[in-house]
Amino acid sequence: MGTFEVGLVFSPRIKQDLTIEGMVPLTRFDLVLSGGRVVDPQNGVDAVLDVGIIGGQIAAVESSISGARARRMIDVSGDVVFPGVVDSHVHVGRGRGVGYRMTAAVGVTTLVDFGCAMADLLPGFREGSVGQTVGALYPINRYLSSQDAQRCEIETLVDGALAEGSLGIKIVGGHYPLTPETTAVIIDVANDRRCYVAFHLGTTDTGSHLEGVREVPRLIGDNRLHVAHLNSYCRGMVKDPAEEALEAVSIMDALDDQVVTESYLGTINGTSGKCADGVPESHVTRNCLLMKGYEPSVKGLRQAIADGFGYVRVERGGHMVLVGGEEGVELWEAVDTDLPMSFPVNSPQATFITATAKNDRDEFIVDAISTDGGGNPRNVAVERGMALVRYGALTLQELAEKVSAAPAEMLGLTSKGHLGEGADADITVIDPVEGVARMAVAGGQLIMLGGVVIGDGGSILTTSNGVSTLTEAACPASAVDLEQSRLYQ
Numbered sequence: 159m160g161t162f163e164v165g166l167v168f169s170p171r172i173k174q175d176l177t178i179e180g181m182v183p184l185t186r187f188d189l190v191l192s193g194g195r196v197v198d199p200q201n202g203v204d205a206v207l208d209v210g211i212i213g214g215q216i217a218a219v220e221s222s223i224s225g226a227r228a229r230r231m232i233d234v235s236g237d238v239v240f241p242g243v244v245d246s247h248v249h250v251g252r253g254r255g256v257g258y259r260m261t262a263a264v265g266v267t268t269l270v271d272f273g274c275a276m277a278d279l280l281p282g283f284r285e286g287s288v289g290q291t292v293g294a295l296y297p298i299n300r301y302l303s304s305q306d307a308q309r310c311e312i313e314t315l316v317d318g319a320l321a322e323g324s325l326g327i328k329i330v331g332g333h334y335p336l337t338p339e340t341t342a343v344i345i346d347v348a349n350d351r352r353c354y355v356a357f358h359l360g361t362t363d364t365g366s367h368l369e370g371v372r373e374v375p376r377l378i379g380d381n382r383l384h385v386a387h388l389n390s391y392c393r394g395m396v397k398d399p400a401e402e403a404l405e406a407v408s409i410m411d412a413l414d415d416q417v418v419t420e421s422y423l424g425t426i427n428g429t430s431g432k433c434a435d436g437v438p439e440s441h442v443t444r445n446c447l448l449m450k451g452y453e454p455s456v457k458g459l460r461q462a463i464a465d466g467f468g469y470v471r472v473e474r475g476g477h478m479v480l481v482g483g484e485e486g487v488e489l490w491e492a493v494d495t496d497l498p499m500s501f502p503v504n505s506p507q508a509t510f511i512t513a514t515a516k517n518d519r520d521e522f523i524v525d526a527i528s529t530d531g532g533g534n535p536r537n538v539a540v541e542r543g544m545a546l547v548r549y550g551a552l553t554l555q556e557l558a559e560k561v562s563a564a565p566a567e568m569l570g571l572t573s574k575g576h577l578g579e580g581a582d583a584d585i586t587v588i589d590p591v592e593g594v595a596r597m598a599v600a601g602g603q604l605i606m607l608g609g610v611v612i613g614d615g616g617s618i619l620t621t622s623n624g625v626s627t628l629t630e631a632a633c634p635a636s637a638v639d640l641e642q643s644r645l646y647q
């Protein structure tokens with residue numbers, strides 16, 4: 159920056175850049191991505207342009223940037239250039255950083271773990287982070303003394319989580335239900351603190367299905383709430399999945415000012431295989447078994463895994479993989495049933511409806527496309543999002559909105575989700591023929607090329623409450639002002 163490029167003044171290309179006569183400082187870019195189709199809905203950009211990066215920020219988006227002005231230039235002609243993909247709902251906490259590599263490999267530059275205390279997240283982040291920006295929500299259910307915990311206990315846990323560096327709270331009601339009263343108090347306490355609050359729907363009165371969606375207006379009062387993975391409550395437990403999805407989006411539409419939501423495009427879900435007292439602890443796991451006519455017990459779960467309906471999730475070769483059949487049963491029994499699991503229970507009809515539904519003002523009702531992936535091998539937001547583009551269900555602009563601009567806004571990340579001058583240099587380059595991300599840049603650093611993850615470092619996204627703790631722990635942190643988030647605006 160600001161160096162005098164006297165020796166280059168005679169190049170005809172460089173001369174065009176001289177707007178003031180004589181010697182002027184010419185911008186030198188650290189990295190230029192040239193010739194890609196830049197799709198940046200926030201700035202109304204959809205054109206073949208060069209993107210110049212300096213010091214981790216977007217410095218120029220122009221029709222042509224001379225190679226002489228770039229320390230490094232990468233030709234991305236024929237590719238689509240998105241603002242970096244923000245996955246607003248993943249799980250990376252467990253698995254020694256495997257989830258970071260799995261998400262970076264598909265172009266994710268920012269992610270939020272929906273259910274991991276900061277103390278549990280940091281070891282894996284230190285060991286395995288790959289240059290991304292990472293936030294985490296505290297899974298409050300795990301730490302409450304009972305299903306009907308009182309306000310003072312909830313306040314202590316929420317304040318502790320924020321001081322530790324969490325962005326906010328996740329209520330994992332669908333798996334481990336709390337009473338409606340306690341659930342409503344958690345939402346209220348989080349709103350009082352103006353921290354992030356996400357809810358996997360379901361209480362002791364309802365469950366992780368359409369009844370859980372119908373319960374939201376009763377729980378929310380005049381508060382704000384992030385409704386997690388709207389598609390997942392539409393698996394046909396109450397009525398036809400497509401009808402469930404239509405009702406779920408209409409409930410969200412009516413709560414438009416108070417809720418933000420996301421849906422994912424994967425076929426499999428994510429749950430726990432852990433059993434206690436002869437039954438799976440997770441109510442979602444019980445639901446999955448009931449859906450296919452299995453008994454919601456240890457015996458039923460063993461049979462479902464043996465039959466290849468349920469899969470346990472284990473790490474192999476630096477990735478998490480799904481294993482079913484007798485091998486899956488052996489792995490599951492070897493650790494006393496305590497393994498994450500997946501079932502192929504998501505309805506394609508409900509997935510399509512939740513991903514594409516719009517309101518009267520032609521805005522998406524479900525704000526974002528997430529994955530609920532990370533360490534769960536279903537990081538398909540770009541791949542299946544591009545399939546929706548090819549199908550004609552979304553435009554490229556709309557996909558960029560749903561995987562980057564909107565989730566950045568949901569989290570109040572004003573310098574992410576777009577490629578305006580001064581924005582963070584987070585970029586996802588997509589091959590439109592293959593329909594997959596082929597390059598990712600985070601904070602100006604190339605973190606993935608051709609599916610191979612090459613980044614390191616990264617930073618933790620926190621609130622002003624958590625900065626000092628993370629700084630003391632020598633962890634790079636940046637504070638977000640959630641008053642700026644779509645959740646609270």
Ligand SMILES: [Zn+2]
Nearest residue numbers: 247248272530
């Ligand atoms: Zn989740």
